[in-house]
Amino acid sequence: MNQKIEEKPELGKEILKELNHEPAEGEHHKKSLWSSISIPLLAILTGLLVGAVLIAVTSTTVYAAFGESIGKGLLTALREIGTAYKALFTGALGDPVRIINALKLGDAKEIRSALNPALESLVQSTPYIFTGLAVAVGFRSGLFNIGVEGQLFMGAAAATYVGYAVTGLPAYIHMPLALLAGAAGGALWGFIPGLLKAKTGGHEVINTIMMNWIAFRLTEWLLSGPMTRPGSGGMPISPLIQKTAEIPQFFQSPIRFHLGFFIALATAWLIWWLLFKTTWGLNLRTVGTNPRAAKYAGLSTTKSILVAMSISGALAGLAGANQILAVNRSMALGLSSGYGYDSIALALIGNNHPVGIVLSSLLFGTLRNGATRMMVVSSIPIDIVDVIQAIILMFVAAPAIIRAIYHIKKPKKEDETVFLSGWGGK
Amino acid sequence: MTTSTQVIQRKRVFEVSPTRQRVIGIIEILLAALILLVFALNVSADVKTQFVMTPGGIEVGRMGDWIVPSQLTLFILAGLCLLIGIYQLVKSFGRWTNALVGLCFLFVIFSFLVWQAAGKSLNLAGMLSSAVMLAVPITLGAFSGILAERSGIINIAIEGMMLMSCMVATIFGSLARNAWVGLLAGILSAALLALIHGVLSIKYKVNQVISGTVINIFAAGMTSFISQKFLQHIQNLNNPPMFTRVPIPLLANIPLVGPILFNTNLFVYLMFAILIILQVALFQTRWGLRLRSVGEHPKAADTLGINVIKTRYMGILLSGLVAGIGGAFFTLGSVGRFDEGMTAGKGFIGLAAMIFGNWNPIGALGAGLLFGFADAIGSKLSLLGSAIPPQFMAMAPYLITMVVLAGFIGKGQAPAAEGIPY
Numbered sequence A: 001m002n003q004k005i006e007e008k009p010e011l012g013k014e015i016l017k018e019l020n021h022e023p024a025e026g027e028h029h030k031k032s033l034w035s036s037i038s039i040p041l042l043a044i045l046t047g048l049l050v051g052a053v054l055i056a057v058t059s060t061t062v063y064a065a066f067g068e069s070i071g072k073g074l075l076t077a078l079r080e081i082g083t084a085y086k087a088l089f090t091g092a093l094g095d096p097v098r099i100i101n102a103l104k105l106g107d108a109k110e111i112r113s114a115l116n117p118a119l120e121s122l123v124q125s126t127p128y129i130f131t132g133l134a135v136a137v138g139f140r141s142g143l144f145n146i147g148v149e150g151q152l153f154m155g156a157a158a159a160t161y162v163g164y165a166v167t168g169l170p171a172y173i174h175m176p177l178a179l180l181a182g183a184a185g186g187a188l189w190g191f192i193p194g195l196l197k198a199k200t201g202g203h204e205v206i207n208t209i210m211m212n213w214i215a216f217r218l219t220e221w222l223l224s225g226p227m228t229r230p231g232s233g234g235m236p237i238s239p240l241i242q243k244t245a246e247i248p249q250f251f252q253s254p255i256r257f258h259l260g261f262f263i264a265l266a267t268a269w270l271i272w273w274l275l276f277k278t279t280w281g282l283n284l285r286t287v288g289t290n291p292r293a294a295k296y297a298g299l300s301t302t303k304s305i306l307v308a309m310s311i312s313g314a315l316a317g318l319a320g321a322n323q324i325l326a327v328n329r330s331m332a333l334g335l336s337s338g339y340g341y342d343s344i345a346l347a348l349i350g351n352n353h354p355v356g357i358v359l360s361s362l363l364f365g366t367l368r369n370g371a372t373r374m375m376v377v378s379s380i381p382i383d384i385v386d387v388i389q390a391i392i393l394m395f396v397a398a399p400a401i402i403r404a405i406y407h408i409k410k411p412k413k414e415d416e417t418v419f420l421s422g423w424g425g426k
Numbered sequence B: 001m002t003t004s005t006q007v008i009q010r011k012r013v014f015e016v017s018p019t020r021q022r023v024i025g026i027i028e029i030l031l032a033a034l035i036l037l038v039f040a041l042n043v044s045a046d047v048k049t050q051f052v053m054t055p056g057g058i059e060v061g062r063m064g065d066w067i068v069p070s071q072l073t074l075f076i077l078a079g080l081c082l083l084i085g086i087y088q089l090v091k092s093f094g095r096w097t098n099a100l101v102g103l104c105f106l107f108v109i110f111s112f113l114v115w116q117a118a119g120k121s122l123n124l125a126g127m128l129s130s131a132v133m134l135a136v137p138i139t140l141g142a143f144s145g146i147l148a149e150r151s152g153i154i155n156i157a158i159e160g161m162m163l164m165s166c167m168v169a170t171i172f173g174s175l176a177r178n179a180w181v182g183l184l185a186g187i188l189s190a191a192l193l194a195l196i197h198g199v200l201s202i203k204y205k206v207n208q209v210i211s212g213t214v215i216n217i218f219a220a221g222m223t224s225f226i227s228q229k230f231l232q233h234i235q236n237l238n239n240p241p242m243f244t245r246v247p248i249p250l251l252a253n254i255p256l257v258g259p260i261l262f263n264t265n266l267f268v269y270l271m272f273a274i275l276i277i278l279q280v281a282l283f284q285t286r287w288g289l290r291l292r293s294v295g296e297h298p299k300a301a302d303t304l305g306i307n308v309i310k311t312r313y314m315g316i317l318l319s320g321l322v323a324g325i326g327g328a329f330f331t332l333g334s335v336g337r338f339d340e341g342m343t344a345g346k347g348f349i350g351l352a353a354m355i356f357g358n359w360n361p362i363g364a365l366g367a368g369l370l371f372g373f374a375d376a377i378g379s380k381l382s383l384l385g386s387a388i389p390p391q392f393m394a395m396a397p398y399l400i401t402m403v404v405l406a407g408f409i410g411k412g413q414a415p416a417a418e419g420i421p422y
Helices: A002-007 A011-019 A025-030 A033-057 A060-068 A070-093 A096-105 A108-140 A148-165 A171-200 A204-224 A260-277 A279-289 A291-296 A301-328 A339-349 A354-378 A384-397 A399-406 B002-007 B018-042 B070-090 B094-116 B124-150 B158-176 B179-203 B208-231 B257-261 B266-284 B286-296 B298-303 B308-335 B346-356 B361-384 B390-409
Strands: B048-052 B066-069 B121-123
Touching: A033 A070, A033 A384, A033 A399, A060 A070, A070 A108, A070 A354, A096 A108, A108 A148, A108 A260, A108 A279, A108 A301, A108 A339, A108 A354, A148 A171, A148 A204, A148 A301, A148 A339, A171 A204, A171 A301, A171 B390, A204 B346, A204 B390, A260 A279, A260 A301, A260 A354, A279 A291, A279 A301, A291 A301, A339 A354, A339 A384, A339 B208, A354 A384, A384 A399, A384 B208, B018 B070, B018 B094, B048 B070, B048 B124, B066 B070, B070 B094, B094 B361, B121 B124, B124 B158, B124 B257, B124 B266, B124 B286, B124 B308, B124 B346, B124 B361, B158 B179, B158 B208, B158 B308, B158 B346, B179 B208, B179 B308, B266 B286, B266 B308, B266 B361, B286 B298, B286 B308, B298 B308, B308 B346, B346 B361, B346 B390, B361 B390
Parallel strands: B048 B121
Antiparallel strands: B048 B066
């Protein structure tokens, strides 16, 4: 009986074996582009459809119209959905008509405001790229890091501190230093559950969740105590960071598009290189996909867990640092709109591959940015994005449902995984 | 039948390695030092601590206040910890090791209270009473986890199910002006989410952690959406009647225990009822044997004619039902209105309680009470005007969870087939 227990594959490992399944080289090339992107595209479409239904059934005007006649009700429902999704689109990518008019006019200020939505979507996507990579590095090495949110907070706190307390440095040293501090803060918060996992076997899912709550309370205390802004009257907010620590924004207000986006892209490339082009990455992925084989090959699980959790935490910390240094310029408790939690779905949709993650980050950032506009125009709470994201994740995780809905034939050489592979790259 | 029920019960292995024995002994001595140096020596000799032994607002089952000399008590507790630690180092307590470490931690907590309340009065009974209340959602979450995981399905969606039930219970309770209707609706909504989790993870063999994450994200988004769209504007939707305190005759008159356990609301009674039912059903009935066998070795169970799929659906649905009760507690049994994200991770702490309790209902209750107590200390001490920032007190349950996971449980003994689709 005891032997049985020892042989039990660990909860996380089993999952990750599925997640990280990579098709053999030949199999991969045979797959057409369409078959690899059809499922996520249809999942997104279905998610938006469910969102539309939600908008219609929670609208009191629609019910009022149905009271008069069914036709009028349907019409009103469609109009409500149309208004909302038009706001979502223009809020996310900008109003084409307005952009053209602005370009014709040649008024710099008008061009800026017309182009702002699209660039703002990139701003919103930036933290997602970091947090998505953070979750993916965990998944790739067999760990489910739900603590990204807490690591983000700790990274933000560290970056904020270096950002305002260190003075007299030139910008080209101060800004990278603050970013590094952010990475270090997050890495520490990832390292602790990693250490507990490696040394005591305490499950990282629970430990990282606990570390999240500790991080929230700790930052709350920091911001209302040691790191509070003088004269804020006990409000939990930090001082403004020094000018030298700021990540530069490229354009004038209202455009907030900043260098951080490119730092995120560079980080994604770096992670891709680390994971897929170095021996170190191969070892990490081996421990993640096949711990037993890794053991026979003499790889150290302990080391891999510690390194993976630290890197994962560092990436999450960078997300927080990026938000502080490039966008908010000071730290408050409403720093994150749940980037850490959203990024779990995001990483899975992106198949834990840096390219997929950048793409799905763009999707999530665009959705959230558009939803802000939708909230203003149609007073639809922004949380609808979470619902849509949950639906998308569900369909990506269970492609059989999507195939059933849209009558897509099962590909002949179906890999048994629940996840699509590819999205280019690899 | 009793013998066959016993066979599958996993043997609990209590092997205390020499290193572990020494480490634990040293920890216990360090705890003694903590009580002595930090607590006892920071209290002047003539100060007394007063513990009030009746929760506020209770008439029956009153008990006189308990006054102890602060420093002397602390010296005694430090001495006890030291003795336990020395014995552990030299001879080891064997299978009682964990229990005695627990006792030492209890001493530390009590010493902390004596120290914090030195020269003041602290309502200990009130603290215990609120600890029991705070333990309700955590314990029910743990029971919910046990039901799912014993049948082989990881349920990290308890948090989401609770949140959904919490909101639905509020809305329906407010509409019907009846707490029972609210409770029922809440349970049904949680069971519905559980069904989705079941279909995804059993039928479509989606990874169970991911399927659970889907439910959690969905529930968080949906409840916030509905709350912002309706509950915040329409007060009549967010004002459900609550389950009031119902004293149990006679039992409620017992001093200390009566007011805390037998003069509370429905949810505390439900918690104990489910505890007894679950403990008996899991380990003494054929039903429980089958459920557990499906969680341990589904192939063997299938060979013996047990319908694995059906059993797992039953497990996850019952899990949703219990989570639903836990969720409804937040509004109908505690606060009386719905706020966004009001479950605040209690579902996850429930999972920790389940692991801490070694997938056993009684153990889960113990763990739930511990977490509830840690929660209660935080809120009570900030009322006492403690020098410790309230945020640090609020961290206590989370820190305890981590320490417990690391020190006591380690890898734990989860059902063997957990997380593997069949």
